[in-house]
Amino acid sequence: xxxxxxxxxxxxxxxxxxxxxxxxxxxxxxxxxxxxxxxxxxxxxxxxxxxxxxxxxxxxxxxxxxxxxxxxxxxxxxxxxxxxxxxxxxxxxxxxxxxxxxxxxxxxxxxxxxxxxxxxxxxxxxxxxxxxxxxxxxxxxxxxxxxxxxxxxxxxxxxxxxxxxxxxxxxxxxxxxxxxxxxxxxxxxxxxxxxxxxxxxxxxxxxxxxxxxxxxxxxxxxxxxxxxxxxxxxxxxxxxxxxxxxxxxx
Amino acid sequence: xxxxxxxxxxxxxxxxxxxxxxxxxxxxxxxxxxxxxxxxxxxxxxxxxxxxxxxxxxxxxxxxxxxxxxxxxxxxxxxxxxxxxxxxxxxxxxxxxxxxxxxxxxxxxxxxxxxxxxxxxxxxxxxxxxxxxxxxxxxxxxxxxxxxxxxxxxxxxxxxxxxxxxxxxxxxxxxxxxxxxxxxxxxxxxxxxxxxxxxxxxxxxxxxxxxxxxxxxxxxxxxxxxxxxxxxxxxxxxxxxxxxxxxxxxxxxxxxxxxxxxxxxxxxxxxxxxxxxxxxxxxxxxxxxxxxxxxxxxxxxxxxxxxxxxxxxxxxxxxxxxxxxxxxxxxxxxxxxxxxxxxxxxxxxxxxxxxxxxxxxxxxxxxxxxxxxxxxxxxxxxxxxxxxxxxxxxxxxxxxxxxxxxxxxxxxxxxxxxxxxxxxxxxxxxxxxxxxxxxxxxxxxxxxxxxxxxxxxxxxxx
Numbered sequence: 086x087x088x089x090x091x092x093x094x095x096x097x098x099x100x101x102x103x104x105x106x107x108x109x110x111x112x113x114x115x116x117x118x119x120x121x122x123x124x125x126x127x128x129x130x131x132x133x134x135x136x137x138x139x140x141x142x143x144x145x146x147x148x149x150x151x152x153x154x155x156x157x158x159x160x161x162x163x164x165x166x167x168x169x170x171x172x173x174x175x176x177x178x179x180x181x182x183x184x185x186x187x188x189x190x191x192x193x194x195x196x197x198x199x200x201x202x203x204x205x206x207x208x209x210x211x212x213x214x215x216x217x218x219x220x221x222x223x224x225x226x227x228x229x230x231x232x233x234x235x236x237x238x239x240x241x242x243x244x245x246x247x248x249x250x251x252x253x254x255x256x257x258x259x260x261x262x263x264x265x266x267x268x269x270x271x272x273x274x275x276x277x278x279x280x281x282x283x284x285x286x287x288x289x290x291x292x293x294x295x296x297x298x299x300x301x302x303x304x305x306x307x308x309x310x311x312x313x314x315x316x317x318x319x320x321x322x323x324x325x326x327x328x329x330x331x332x333x334x335x
Numbered sequence: 336x337x338x339x340x341x342x343x344x345x346x347x348x349x350x351x352x353x354x355x356x357x358x359x360x361x362x363x364x365x366x367x368x369x370x371x372x373x374x375x376x377x378x379x380x381x382x383x384x385x386x387x388x389x390x391x392x393x394x395x396x397x398x399x400x401x402x403x404x405x406x407x408x409x410x411x412x413x414x415x416x417x418x419x420x421x422x423x424x425x426x427x428x429x430x431x432x433x434x435x436x437x438x439x440x441x442x443x444x445x446x447x448x449x450x451x452x453x454x455x456x457x458x459x460x461x462x463x464x465x466x467x468x469x470x471x472x473x474x475x476x477x478x479x480x481x482x483x484x485x486x487x488x489x490x491x492x493x494x495x496x497x498x499x500x501x502x503x504x505x506x507x508x509x510x511x512x513x514x515x516x517x518x519x520x521x522x523x524x525x526x527x528x529x530x531x532x533x534x535x536x537x538x539x540x541x542x543x544x545x546x547x548x549x550x551x552x553x554x555x556x557x558x559x560x561x562x563x564x565x566x567x568x569x570x571x572x573x574x575x576x577x578x579x580x581x582x583x584x585x586x587x588x589x590x591x592x593x594x595x596x597x598x599x600x601x602x603x604x605x606x607x608x609x610x611x612x613x614x615x616x617x618x619x620x621x622x623x624x625x626x627x628x629x630x631x632x633x634x635x636x637x638x639x640x641x642x643x644x645x646x647x648x649x650x651x652x653x654x655x656x657x658x659x660x661x662x663x664x665x666x667x668x669x670x671x672x673x674x675x676x677x678x679x680x681x682x683x684x685x686x687x688x689x690x691x692x693x694x695x696x697x698x699x700x701x702x703x704x705x706x707x708x709x710x711x712x713x714x715x716x717x718x719x720x721x722x723x724x725x726x727x728x729x730x731x732x733x734x735x736x737x738x739x740x741x742x743x744x745x746x747x748x749x750x751x752x753x754x755x756x757x758x759x760x761x762x763x764x765x766x767x768x769x770x771x772x773x774x775x776x777x778x779x780x781x782x783x784x785x786x787x788x789x790x791x792x793x794x795x796x797x
Contacts, residue, residue, distance in 0.1 A: 087573055090490065093501050097580035098508030102544070105584030106516065108603070109536050113596055114529040122526050183456035185394030195593040197666040198742040210595035213527030220461040220521035221531040223591055227670040228379070230747050252381075257752055259379045265389040 123215035125171045128287070132237055136286035137170040139241055140279055144272065151276035170283065177284025178217045180277055184263070191224030192233040192288065205234035205289070212291065229260055234289040244282050246271045348422035353435055355701040357415030358694055360443055362776060364407025365687075367450070369769045371400035376765055379758045390454055398453045398465045404682060405463055405541065406474075407446045412690035413549045414442070417485060417503065419697060420556045424497055427488035438480050445474045461534050463541050464517045471518045478514055482507035498572045502552030505580060509544035513537060528595045535604075536587030542681065543583035550686050551575070551618065554642060557693060558625060561639050562632055567624030571617050578614030582607045592665045605660050612657035619650045637712055641692025644720055648684035652677060655731075667742060672754070673734020680727040683768065688719065691775070698779065704788055707781035711774045718771030726764035733757040 086092035141148045152169045155162050181187065193208040194200045201207050212233075213221055224231075239247075246253060249271035251260040266278030274282065377383045378393040385391040418435065422428055429435055445466075452458065452467030459465050466474060489496070489504055496504075517537025521530040555572070559565055566572060588596055588604040626632060626643070633640045655677055658664050668674065695712060699705055706712055733754060740750040 087577065088495060088501065090496065090504065093496075093504050094508065097501075097577065098505045099512075101580050102509055102512050102540075102584055105536065105540075105587070109585060109587050109600065110516070110520070110529070110533045113532040113600060114525050116597060117527065117529050120527070180456070182460035183395075183458050184392060185398050185458065187460060188394065188397055188462075191670055193594055195666075195669070197593055198738070199744050200741075203741070203744060208595055210528045213531070213595065216526060219523075219526035219530055220459070220464070220534050221527055222460060223531050223534075223594055224670075225462060225590075226672075226674065227741075228751070255748070257381075257748055259381055259751060259758075261378055261383070261393050262387050263392075264387045 117210060117214065120211045120214040122219075125175055125216055126167065128174060128215055128217065129167050129170045130290055132290035133174070133283070133287050134166060134170055136237065136241060136290070137173065137283055138166065140274075140282060143241055144274055144279070147268065147273050147275060148279060151279050173280045173283040174287055175217070176276070177280035177282070177287075180281050181222070181284055187222050187224045189226060189228035189260070190230065190232045191227050192222045192231065193224070194231060194233060200231075204231050206292065208233060229258075232285065232288050234292065236286045236288045236290040241282050241286070242272075244285055245274050245278065248274075248278065248281065348426070348428055349419055350429075350432055350435060351419075351701045353432075353439060354415045354418050354697060356439060357411050357418065358698060358701070360439075360446075361408050361411035361415065361690070362694075362772075362779075364403045364411065364446060365772060366776070368400050368403035368408060369765070369772060371396040371403065373762070373765055373769065375400060376758065376762045380755060380762060395454050395456065395458070398458050399450050401463060402449050402453065402465055403446070404687075405546075406449060406466075409546055409682075409686055409690070410442065411446075412694070413546075413553070414439075414481070416553050416690070416693050416697070417549070420499065420553060421485055421488055421503065424500055424556065425488040425492035427491045430484045430487035434480060434484050438477060438484060441473065441477050441480075445470055445477055448473075459518075459522055461517060461521055462538050464521070464534070464537060466518060468522075475511075475514060475518070478511045482511055497555070498566065498569075498576065499552040499556040501576050502548040502555070505576075506545060506548035506552065509540065509548070509584075513540040513544050517541065531591050531594055532588055532596050532600070535590040536584070539587040539590060540584055543579070543586070546682075546686055547583070548579065550689050551579075553693060554622065554646075554689060557696065558622065558639070558642055561636060561642075561696065562626055562629065564625055564629065567621050567627070571621035571624075575614060575618035575621065578617070579611065582611040582614060586611065586660075589660045592660075592662060592669065601662075605662070608660040609657050612653050615650065615653040619646055622646055637716060638692040638696040641688050641695060641716065644716075645685045645688035645692070648680055648688065648723070652681045652685065655680075667738030668734050669738075671734035671737040671741075672730040672757070673738070676727045676730030676734060679723065679730070683719075684723045684727065688723075691715070691719065694775075698782070702782060704782060704785055706778060707785045708778050711778035711781075714774040715771045715778070718767045718774065722764045722767035722771060726761055726768070729757050729760045729764065 086096060141152075152173070155165045194204045194206065196207045243254060245267075247255060247260075248263045248266050250262050251258040263278075263281075266275060266281055267273055268275050374383065374385065374391065375393045375397045383393060418429070448470045449466045452470060453465055457467040459467065486504065486507055489500055516533065517540075521533045521537070525533060555566060585607040586604045588600050589608050592601050592605070622643075623646075626639075633643050659668055659673065659677065695706075695715075736753065736757075737750050740753070741747075
């Protein structure tokens with residue numbers, strides 16, 4: 086068997102591969118059958134709708150150019166927003182993958198290395214059981230921060246300026262700029278830009294509340310002057326987001 | 336070994352022109368890949384000369400970098416070497432020469448289409464599975480044809496199979512299955528955590544079941560030929576092959592430790608990773624046993640030096656792997672540049688070096704003339720060796736600093752700021768490696784322009 090053609094072909098080639106596939110892929114697959122895969126319309130939640138409507142308010146002209154105008158009538162109106170929001174979310178995810186964002190930003194919080202203190206609650210399996218995690222965006226490297234709790238932490242205009250020129254709001258950032266998400270200036274995001282902002286705001290929007298992930302106090306030994314910026318930002322953003330969420334739920 | 340008899344009857348068996356064409360394509364894609372890597376490394380030190388241009392987006396070129404290495408360089412390089420080795424080992428030609436050329440042309444189209452698709456923003460979200468949807472079925476068919484074309488001579492041959500053929504035979508089956516698993520299952524069938532498990536299995540198997548067995552199979556072929564000594568122990572060869580075949584595919588999940596993937600599966604992946612390190616040690620011992628008392632050959636014979644440098648790196652990466660796979664190390668090094676250093680040490684330090692060694696040996700034979708410049712060959716070796724050594728050490732050390740900084744809850748930008756000097760050193764190391772490649776390409780051009788020697792004279796072993 087050990088040196089014969091059939092032994093190598095069937096035992097090593099097919100047999101061992103099949104064993105590994107069953108034990109390492111089929112087992113988790115079967116285990117997670119109890120979490121049905123969520124489809125796109127189910128992924129639009131109140132927090133995301135708030136952010137998406139905020140995009141329409143902040144950038145009325147680019148938004149209309151990209152998505153058109155909502156129809157009259159309450160039911161149609163609501164359905165229109167949900168559909169456009171789902172469309173933007175799915176397109177944003179395609180851009181996130183196509184631009185290779187996931188090579189420098191992860192999307193999972195590990196239960197070690199104080200990650201829950203920095204980012205928020207540790208990732209759970211059911212969070213990933215949806216069509217936008219096919220393939221899953223766990224990521225591989227963190228040049229920039231993890232993003233799975235990013236939604237709602239920063240405002241849409243912060244993200245727009247950041248995508249247009251990261252260094253203007255994040256000093257020393259090695260992130261590339263993405264001018265092709267905009268028609269010339271950061272206050273004119275095009276459809277790509279709007280979709281990308283929607284996707285980023287979706288990440289973690291299913292959480293009960295947004296964690297104050299940067300609300301820790303940096304040690305005086307590490308940095309003599311505390312940086313007020315991110316704290317002020319988070320504090321300013323969060324109540325607004327919560328208020329909006331409450332508004333959506335009524 | 337059978338190699339002696341094989342060498343005498345090579346005429347008509349080997350399509351040497353095809354070997355040369357495969358090497359040409361491999362080196363072209365390696366050049367593209369290294370330029371792409373340099374672009375990304377310049378972006379990290381914030382000196383990207385091509386900022387803000389959509390088609391030169393560093394994120395997209397980073398994917399070109401990894402895909403061009405896997406499918407453009409490694410696949411082409413290995414296919415060239417296989418077209419040399421398999422007909423000689425089996426004393427049978429491949430199934431069909433026209434099919435070989437068809438595969439060659441189709442494969443270059445696959446690689447080009449992948450690169451174009453990625454640059455247009457059509458990538459898919461799995462490492463090494465970024466190949467756009469419309470390329471996947473063509474690539475799958477190509478791999479099937481490769482398997483059929485090469486497995487036919489192996490099936491037709493009489494008598495016992497040499498070690499290399501065990502590896503090749505298994506690798507053809509594994510590569511086909513691995514590509515199918517990685518490019519269809521996590522994209523269409525499963526999502527979420529289980530897609531992570533399949534994805535981990537895919538990126539791992541692509542290294543372990545496509546690159547590694549082809550690499551070791553070729554080492555088992557070329558080392559005895561160049562050293563004119565048999566492999567030290569047949570028993571260890573058996574342990575190496577079967578150990579790899581059993582343990583390697585079981586480790587995919589070790590890429591996603593501390594994810595929501597069930598913990599017992601993570602432990603299984605950790606244990607089999609440590610087990611494969613023991614197997615690797617037996618293989619490395621076997622190869623060093625084969626040149627025991629004859630170490631001088633590493634100084635005299637450049638291809639052998641490439642091979643054994645690669646083996647030292649192989650042992651180091653696998654040793655590193657046995658540590659980094661533990662949950663203790665993972666806490667710190669996951670997501671850091673340690674992993675990037677490890678990946679370069681494997682892909683460049685081992686497999687690229689082996690292919691470079693085989694090219695250094697085969698190109699004069701394919702072209703029918705000696706290397707134009709031995710000195711450029713030496714430059715190629717030393718620039719590559721020093722470059723990868725510096726890059727790997729630099730990134731692995733940086734990874735520890737990043738991991739500790741994150742765990743200590745330092746503000747995120749601190750980790751980016753102190754990475755800068757390390758990233759600058761990485762650019763310099765990358766430039767050295769690229770310089771080595773340029774020396775090699777120059778040498779090939781000079782050799783092509785040098786006169787063909789009179790018939791009958793055999794090129795010296797570089």
